[in-house]
Amino acid sequence: MNNRTQWMEDLQKNISDLIARSPAADVERNVRAMMTQAFARLDLVTREEFDVQADLLARTRARVDQLAAQVQQLEERLAALDAK
The missing domain is CATH 1.20.5 (Single alpha-helices involved in coiled-coils or other helix-helix interfaces)
Incomplete structure (x- = not known):
């Protein structure tokens, strides 16, 4: 059972690392930057x-x-x- 738990934790870590290095992370950063600029122009x-x-x-x-x-x-x- 411990081996299965370790395998799941490793899989989760590998998926997290993959997502962090994927273009999705860049897209998220770019969208955040664009939204921040848009909100700044709105005089909120x-x-x-x-x-x-x-x-x-x-x-x-x-x-x-x-x-x-x-x-x-x-x-x-x-x-x-x-x-x-």
Whole structure:
């Protein structure tokens, strides 16, 4: 049984070595390089950067809404003063 196990391990190692030296390894490296270049040109952002910007946008939107409400109140007060 040990001899059969050793034979399987040797076969697996030989197949792994063959694949590592085959054109498939070169194709994988070339595809990775092409994809990396393509992603670099797309101006992609990380999830962390996206989340930071989404949080900033939400806080900015809340502040704009608050200021809009204040402007509305001031306009109403001004209209009330003009009506007198």
